[in-house]
Amino acid sequence: MTVSHTARLLVVGDDDFGAAAADAILQRLPDRRPRLGIATGDTPMPLYSELARRVRSGQIDVSTGFLIALDEYVGLGSQDPRSYAAYVRTQVGAPMGIPAGNILVPDGLAVDPDAEAEAFERRIGDLGGVDVQVAGIGSNGHLAFNEPGSPLDSITRVVTLSEQTRSDNARFFGSSSDVPHRAITQGIATICRARSVVLLARGSSKAAALAAALTGPVDTWIPASVLQRHPAVTVIADRPAAADLPTMRY
Ligand code: GLP
Numbered sequence: 001m002t003v004s005h006t007a008r009l010l011v012v013g014d015d016d017f018g019a020a021a022a023d024a025i026l027q028r029l030p031d032r033r034p035r036l037g038i039a040t041g042d043t044p045m046p047l048y049s050e051l052a053r054r055v056r057s058g059q060i061d062v063s064t065g066f067l068i069a070l071d072e073y074v075g076l077g078s079q080d081p082r083s084y085a086a087y088v089r090t091q092v093g094a095p096m097g098i099p100a101g102n103i104l105v106p107d108g109l110a111v112d113p114d115a116e117a118e119a120f121e122r123r124i125g126d127l128g129g130v131d132v133q134v135a136g137i138g139s140n141g142h143l144a145f146n147e148p149g150s151p152l153d154s155i156t157r158v159v160t161l162s163e164q165t166r167s168d169n170a171r172f173f174g175s176s177s178d179v180p181h182r183a184i185t186q187g188i189a190t191i192c193r194a195r196s197v198v199l200l201a202r203g204s205s206k207a208a209a210l211a212a213a214l215t216g217p218v219d220t221w222i223p224a225s226v227l228q229r230h231p232a233v234t235v236i237a238d239r240p241a242a243a244d245l246p247t248m249r250y
Contacts, residue, residue: 007214007233011242018046021134021200024234025051026060028132028196034065037133037194038092039144040084043202044134045091052095063097068130069105070144071185074158076108082172083108106156106184113158117184121156124190133194137201140164141209141222145185148221154187168205188226196232199224201241210237211244 012020025047029036038044054060069088078085085105093103104123110116124130140148140162147162159182166179173179191197201210213224214235227233237245 007228007235009214009235009237009242009245011237011239011245014238017200017202017236017238018050021047021198021236022050022054024198024236025132025134026054028198028232029062029065030131032064034062035068035127035129035131036062036065037068037070037130037135037191038088039070039134039136039200040087041136043136043200043206047134047200048092048095051092055096061097063099065096065098066102066104066127067093067098068124068127069103070133070135070191071183072106072108073180074108074113074182074184075180078105078107080108108180108184110184113182113184117156117158120184120186121190124156124186130194131196133191133197135191135197135199135224135227137199137206137209137213137224138165139168139205139209141213141224143188143191143223143226145183146188146191146223148223150188150220150223152218152220152226153189155190156184156186159183159185188223192226192230196234197227197230199227199233199235201235201237203238204240204243206237206241207244210235210241211246215246 010020069084072084076083088103106120107116145159167176169179170176212222218225218228
């Protein structure tokens with residue numbers, strides 16, 4: 001059983017997760033003006049810590065780079081610590097020495113969120129696109145905030161979050177009822193325009209979604225399954241997240 005025609009799958013222990021993800025990204029990131037797509041959440045934290053460590057030790061310099069977020073909650077401003085703007089700035093940009101002006105996140109407080117989504121799609125294009133996109137997977141198979149049922153040709157837009165996602169992300173808000181109902185997210189087609197994608201999954205709560213995404217049919221009900229069609233995907237999973245993958249039998 002292969003995962004897909006072109007994807008590379010690495011199953012790694014916890015201690016190696018950040019370094020494996022950093023290696024996969026740096027192999028594909030240009031030295032000059034790198035444009036890195038950023039996923040939020042817990043999963044990529046070891047990656048961002050490892051990249052920051054390599055910056056501090058002088059192994060890499062990404063200070064001319066750009067960070068492009070996948071999504072943002074509608075209703076949260078960049079100064080709100082629960083916003084993805086705050087996450088990208090404090091957990092990724094500042095530790096990696098990337099100036100705030102080189103960080104693109106949709107404005108969750110835009111008066112017209114639909115117009116902001118359109119403008120964000122254009123900003124990605126104006127920058128020349130994403131070189132390497134870091135992606136996570138939701139327990140329901142979502143990609144960024146493209147929930148099950150999202151069209152595969154979707155671009156950046158305002159979406160309504162599923163109850164599953166709001167409950168999964170309640171840990172960042174105190175309770176599900178405090179999680180915003182809407183978000184601006186890059187679309188599935190937008191994400192697939194990235195030159196490379198590094199999909200990260202950690203923990204047993206991702207096992208079923210990861211197996212469906214990598215080994216099931218490409219299906220709008222598992223948005224991450226679209227990555228089977230992308231020509232340059234690396235998947236890095238810890239053992240609990242990889243537990244349902246048929247390759248683990250061998
Ligand atoms: C959020 C983000 C996704 C991310 C997902 C998984 O819903 N919008 O981009 O992949 O969470 O998060 P975690 O890694 O915390 O499980």
